[in-house]
Amino acid sequence: MSKQRMMPAINLALQEEMKRDNKVILYGEDAGISLLGQTTGLQENFGKDRVRDTPICENIMTGMAVGAAAAGYRPICHLLYGNFIYTGFDSIANQAAKLKYMTAGQVKLPVVYMAVIGGGRSAAAQHSDIPYPALMNLGGVKVVVPSNSRTAKGLLKSAIRDDNPVFYLTAAGGGRPEEVPDDDNYLIPIGKSEVINQGNDVTIISIGSMTLKALQATKKLNDKGIGVDLIDLLSLVPIDEDTIINSLKKTGRVVIVDEARDICSAASHISAILSDKAFKYLKSPIKRVTVKDVAIPYSPILESHVIPDVADIVNCIEELLELN
Amino acid sequence: MSKQRMMPAINLALQEEMKRDNKVILYGEDAGISLLGQTTGLQENFGKDRVRDTPICENIMTGMAVGAAAAGYRPICHLLYGNFIYTGFDSIANQAAKLKYMTAGQVKLPVVYMAVIGGGRSAAAQHSDIPYPALMNLGGVKVVVPSNSRTAKGLLKSAIRDDNPVFYLTAAGGGRPEEVPDDDNYLIPIGKSEVINQGNDVTIISIGSMTLKALQATKKLNDKGIGVDLIDLLSLVPIDEDTIINSLKKTGRVVIVDEARDICSAASHISAILSDKAFKYLKSPIKRVTVKDVAIPYSPILESHVIPDVADIVNCIEELLELN
Amino acid sequence: MMSIKNYVNNLSDEDLKRIYKKMLMIRKCEEHLGEATKNGAFPGAVHLYIGQEAIAVPLCDQLNDSDWISSTHRGHGHFIAKGGDVKKMMAEIYGKSTGICGGKGGSMHVADFKKGIIGANGVVAGGMGLAVGAALASKMDGNGAVSIIFFGDGAANQGVLMEAMNICSLWNLPMIFMCENNQYSEFTHTSEVTSGKIIDRAEPFGIPKYEVDGNNAVDVWQAAYQAVQRGRNDEGPSFIEAHTYRQRGHVEFEYTFLSRTYRDQNEVELWKTNEKDPILRLESYFIEHNKYSGDDIEKIQKEVQDEVDDAVKFAIESPEPDISSAMVHMIER
């Protein structure tokens, strides 16, 4: 174990996987020097052949990942920010998500698309989106969202080893340093969530950047005598339905905390799963704490108003419990 | 009133609105001759200036609609099929949906994006998607989905007159001819659904192509003595929450029928709204009848297997009622 | 246009006969599909390659299974030219379980990765990124394999082409941009939607360009030869613009739904003549130069027709897909 911040943990995962398997290649804008730190040093270690600086051309970037994967490589396509997923969305939605199905499983498509998502840095509307709802709906790509450096490392390694296109989306802030196992085979399985706090009164399901806030909310609620089952979802496609349903069986109440805009958010879909499959365990309304349906504003005052924070979670749960 | 099929009704709406307001312009690939019939004759009537054939270039097409709207026009951008929305998604998600917000309301953006969506014609995965979940999540565009020729006409006219970007998405099949009011000011307000059948046992909320199927299911259920409140949703953004909640108050049970893939579908979001805001009226699980999370296959047998049909709706409701 | 005989040199009679036969195979498959679709013999719509056979075949004739092709909605010809199985293609278009994609892809998605066929593509220019990715893989493998993107004059207006040319030039990828300019993009003449000459778009990127008569198999073969050799020798990308003509509609049946015509029937007929049609031109050449007699040609025509008939029979007699197959082959969960 060693304490690491988010970006170094991601970097380490990339280093380890590129060393392990020389079919893993990576490309992106300024991938060599690395704007955000994920890819620092990779070009020095693995050469300009396997780690490529691309022009700015998200359209061809997303598509060529599919072609290179079909032809035997395991490309990592680094898209910088979540909003640029939209720029390269054609090949994601029409090719990556469908090619295997359309050809009846003729190909494996081990592609990782990587981007930083979400707000909190006054980067404004075009650098702060949470694009996963659009990706989730495609059905043909996996989506994972780590919550800290440990899950970041473990999920990235699994994503790289997965034979399907995986979107690997990390929160901009990245949170505080966490203990990360040194084991270079430390993997977090895609499709499994983690229960990071146990309690009987309410279930919180949190995603990515919201997990740290949910943990802080959990502590505040504990202080008030409210027991929280806190699930760090980690994978959005596939979703770990068993774990969330089991938790709901225990608590009967659930709040989903998601930094996505509300309409058709991950939170909405999880809510739908639960009110379908676990209806009889529900003691109260399923609540969503999300960004309302606006773009992310620049001003920090406005931005923190629209992005869910600890108080929003605590308030939501207190109201929920008062209802009964 | 006169009986019309879908495409002629759409065409009539375009003719009327282009005549009414010379700021309305339209462009798209083969818009003059019209692949699918929506735009037939417009170029002859309004000239090549206002009705333009574009090259195939969805990226610039979606973006220039925003620019032309900001500069005083009311462009209609014809994108043919829903899957090509992905091709032009950058300007939709990063510009159309955000420009007004980012500039604190400095501009009106009266744009209509038009496309045919959904399956049922063996057009396979790249011509059969239902892309509205991705659009709904943007928060900055309205989305309407008519269910027949009457609603197609009324909604299109409202979309053209609206000062926000509106996605106007019609089902490929188009259904049977319906009575359409001749009044050239016949509008269906965006954000309002229609209750097209009344009943007390269960609420069905249907979208677009699913409305006709839901209506057929309703008749079958009536024959079995089950009373259905059937809501044709029509607008996905904004959603007519009042009408669906009122119906649920009456019936206590709800099934949402949506041709979108399940994860983060409109159905999921409506479910989430209801289990949040109308929980106490719910007598049973909220059910979704959707396409499971696959691309649309070519073979008619496979295609009709994955797209919801009348029997799927009827079965779902029968099971739901047995539960209690 | 130049006549074929001026060109034949490094191309043997053997080669040309093989090419002719493949072209005929495409023609006869497409003719069948054009007929059969009228009776609703198979489910989807088809975009036929008739008239353009002299593009895919001479190029693919120089490729092997480790080379890649990525193509268009008008993709049957490319599939067959690259060695795709005619039976499995036919069964796919008929939507059957024995189809190359198990009936899940259909006409617009015929693909066979084992044969280096990334597949047809329903999104105009959608195959561009796939081909570039395959070219990158080949480059990294260093195996001399090349990657071809077939695209239409209409597709040449999609910006992704510029992105592809830039990256292929920068990275010296073994890519061949094969633009099939059949003069129409759906129902609109190229001149109305295309500024300048398509082939000139390669110039700013320093990509060598070859403009050819796409209805002349030999002409195409020669240009393709240059381009393929460049790729194999790690000399980078090439751009070919082949001028041709779509003898059929954009999609079969189009006059059942179009409100008016968009091209002159005389123009269409012109391209079907001995002087223009790529197959008739080859036949004339063979006969003029005593390579084949009229009987030989008749015999070959029949052989090919028999093979097509077999494929159709196979397609018709094959079972429908099992519905369980609809739920697999997305991501594994």
Next chain:
Amino acid sequence: MMSIKNYVNNLSDEDLKRIYKKMLMIRKCEEHLGEATKNGAFPGAVHLYIGQEAIAVPLCDQLNDSDWISSTHRGHGHFIAKGGDVKKMMAEIYGKSTGICGGKGGSMHVADFKKGIIGANGVVAGGMGLAVGAALASKMDGNGAVSIIFFGDGAANQGVLMEAMNICSLWNLPMIFMCENNQYSEFTHTSEVTSGKIIDRAEPFGIPKYEVDGNNAVDVWQAAYQAVQRGRNDEGPSFIEAHTYRQRGHVEFEYTFLSRTYRDQNEVELWKTNEKDPILRLESYFIEHNKYSGDDIEKIQKEVQDEVDDAVKFAIESPEPDISSAMVHMIER
């Protein structure tokens, strides 16, 4: 590079002085922002226009409020050049309610539609479609207004540029493609990501091209003059590539997070010299030709600085946005 004096002819001293002052205004605003960001005086990151002032100003000097500009993440200079209010820009970057976008847009989204400023844009080449749309509107209005897309060398690799050139050429739109080639795309030299010369990409579309020294205000003015006149006279689009240099980092503070350098400090210093810096060059010209004395220049510098100081004061003293404003200005419901 040619010296400025050879060029001055249809440009009066008056014009040049006005241009100089605007350039200075940009420079001093940017210098303030570069300093203030170190202390976290405002919330977001800034991409400064220092060194490129001789591009936006001479071009925008020829425009009026009915002309449109659409710009980049490095957009303060374009905003000021086109007549945007410096106070409101500053307040916007400070995230205040008095900002031109009420504090909701920030540095990357300064816009003022009343002044024809479609705005800065955080998506590389994202402004392209907006500008084309505005050009189409102007064309249809027939009012002689032109539309300018400012974009970087990096943005020139986005395929949407090709789509834009094609459509503007086809429709003869009054569009000016103004490529500011500052040699870097973030931290990568243009040569590593750009095949061939950017300006040559205009050629296949038959768009007239003008290659200019972007640090020479007069040179830019002349090219812009041609392009603007073409637009006004309904003669169609033009393409200008202005060679320049980004004197500051891609984004301020970059060396706090970059793991290594990416360009030589000597190179940077070279572009700050009297011979290269666009503002110093203008000052030298004024002095050499006795248009201004050193004192005059000092006086102007002070005036401009005062105005910037006022704007900063205004920004600092302005109230924060009301949180209720966060929930409006998406679609009306």
